[in-house]
Amino acid sequence: MAGRRTFIKTAALAVPGLAVLGASKPQWVPSSSLPDEEYWDEIRQLYALPDSRTYLNTGGLGPSPTPVLDRYNTLTAELQGISETGHHFIEEARAPVSQFFGADETEISFTRNATEGNATIASGLRLSVGDEIIIDAHAHPGGAIPWLNLLKERGVVVKLFEPDAPTQDEVIQRIVDQMTPRTRVIQISHVTAPTGILLPAREIALLAREWGCWFHIDGAQSAGMLPINLHDIGCDSYATSGHKWLGAPHGTGILYISKDRLDDVFPTEVGAYSDASYTLPDQLEYIATSRRHESGTRNAPLVEGIRTACAFMGDIGMERVRERGLELTELLRLGLEEIESIEVLSPVRRELRGSILTFKSSRIDYASLNRTLGSIHKLRLRVVTERELNAIRVSLHVFNSPAEVARIVESVSEALKM
Ligand SMILES: Cc1ncc(COP(=O)(O)O)c(C=O)c1O
Numbered sequence: 369m370a371g372r373r374t375f376i377k378t379a380a381l382a383v384p385g386l387a388v389l390g391a392s393k394p395q396w397v398p399s400s401s402l403p404d405e406e407y408w409d410e411i412r413q414l415y416a417l418p419d420s421r422t423y424l425n426t427g428g429l430g431p432s433p434t435p436v437l438d439r440y441n442t443l444t445a446e447l448q449g450i451s452e453t454g455h456h457f458i459e460e461a462r463a464p465v466s467q468f469f470g471a472d473e474t475e476i477s478f479t480r481n482a483t484e485g486n487a488t489i490a491s492g493l494r495l496s497v498g499d500e501i502i503i504d505a506h507a508h509p510g511g512a513i514p515w516l517n518l519l520k521e522r523g524v525v526v527k528l529f530e531p532d533a534p535t536q537d538e539v540i541q542r543i544v545d546q547m548t549p550r551t552r553v554i555q556i557s558h559v560t561a562p563t564g565i566l567l568p569a570r571e572i573a574l575l576a577r578e579w580g581c582w583f584h585i586d587g588a589q590s591a592g593m594l595p596i597n598l599h600d601i602g603c604d605s606y607a608t609s610g611h612k613w614l615g616a617p618h619g620t621g622i623l624y625i626s627k628d629r630l631d632d633v634f635p636t637e638v639g640a641y642s643d644a645s646y647t648l649p650d651q652l653e654y655i656a657t658s659r660r661h662e663s664g665t666r667n668a669p670l671v672e673g674i675r676t677a678c679a680f681m682g683d684i685g686m687e688r689v690r691e692r693g694l695e696l697t698e699l700l701r702l703g704l705e706e707i708e709s710i711e712v713l714s715p716v717r718r719e720l721r722g723s724i725l726t727f728k729s730s731r732i733d734y735a736s737l738n739r740t741l742g743s744i745h746k747l748r749l750r751v752v753t754e755r756e757l758n759a760i761r762v763s764l765h766v767f768n769s770p771a772e773v774a775r776i777v778e779s780v781s782e783a784l785k786m
Pocket residue numbers: 427428480481482483484507508509510511557559560561586587588589608609610621
């Protein structure tokens with residue numbers, strides 16, 4: 369393993385994705401399948417995060433590593449310098465980003481965030497009065513409100529299933545229990561935002577197919593946390609943010625619509641570039657790909673930022689990223705469970721776990737515990753008030769470390785003594 373100085377110098381010059389393309393290998397490509405702590409320390413150096421504050425809120429907003437920020441800033445300056453949109457960068461990003469998600473390039477459109485993708489599906493599915501939608505009871509507002517909007521506007525019925533189940537089979541059963549001949553859509557949070565439950569997407573896709581209903585995944589918490597292969601999962605659509613676990617610039621997202629189902633989604637926002645052709649006053653033919661959901665002038669450097677972020681994560685290796693998240697959350701669980709009064713709300717079983725761990729204390733109110741952990745111990749956490757869970761969420765990603773996990777455990781322990 370190269371020493372830190374060498375690593376950082378090389379990293380500053382290298383472009384993520386070169387390893388994928390078979391060119392010279394950036395230093396953040398691990399030299400073994402199980403990288404050591406020195407390797408993860410080097411990865412940490414690629415983030416501008418100060419050591420004085422421990423950042424544990426990737427589930428809210430993820431920092432971009434330097435190679436992503438540099439690429440975004442350089443391209444912005446270049447395009448501003450010649451005053452061009454650089455839209456061709458968007459087209460060039462489509463194939464590698466699709467590949468990262470196990471999709472075809474005709475199936476991906478670039479959005480501003482996960483909410484936009486969720487809303488495009490909800491409002492585009494031509495649903496009407498009495499049609500039923502099943503979503504998880506832990507859905508984030510960005511996943512739930514687009515459907516509640518349809519309830520207000522078109523009289524669809526929104527039904528909930530509780531995702532916090534002891535097994536994957538029980539999750540499926542709870543969805544089945546909500547199904548009727550009027551069920552048109554099942555939507556899940558791939559990984560739930562409040563407590564990080566990983567839901568069995570592939571099995572739910574089979575169920576949805578069997579019942580002939582649409583299956584949409586809100587993947588805001590899964591892209592960049594887990595390896596994702598959308599063809600393998602078999603969902604009809606998937607929306608995610610770039611600015612969480614992927615570490616893409618703020619205001620980025622991706623929407624996938626399976627090529628077989630493209631025409632089932634009425635494009636609610638269209639304009640220049642959505643068309644294959646149009647003639648005034650009465651002709652419009654949509655472009656034959658998911659790109660029809662993008663219109664007007666776009667910020668190409670943001671999309672180049674997504675491309676670079678996918679390449680960076682791909683270079684580390686998404687299996688390794690997933691394992692690292694599981695390792696850190698398990699360490700944290702073991703540490704927190706030693707502390708009296710602490711209850712861990714996130715699942716213990718591996719197949720139900722993401723890189724998020726949510727806990728509460730029966731001794732101190734979650735809000736004051738979070739205040740102490742933030743102001744005195746400098747831990748940037750997030751409170752979970754959804755479903756009145758009244759707890760604290762910890763997100764652990766590639767730039768976090770076992771030392772930081774130990775600091776969380778110590779800090780919680782101290783805060784409870786106060
Ligand atoms: C599951 C889920 N869906 C949607 C969102 C909203 O994401 P965005 O702000 O990118 O639209 C979040 C944000 O935390 C989320 O966790």
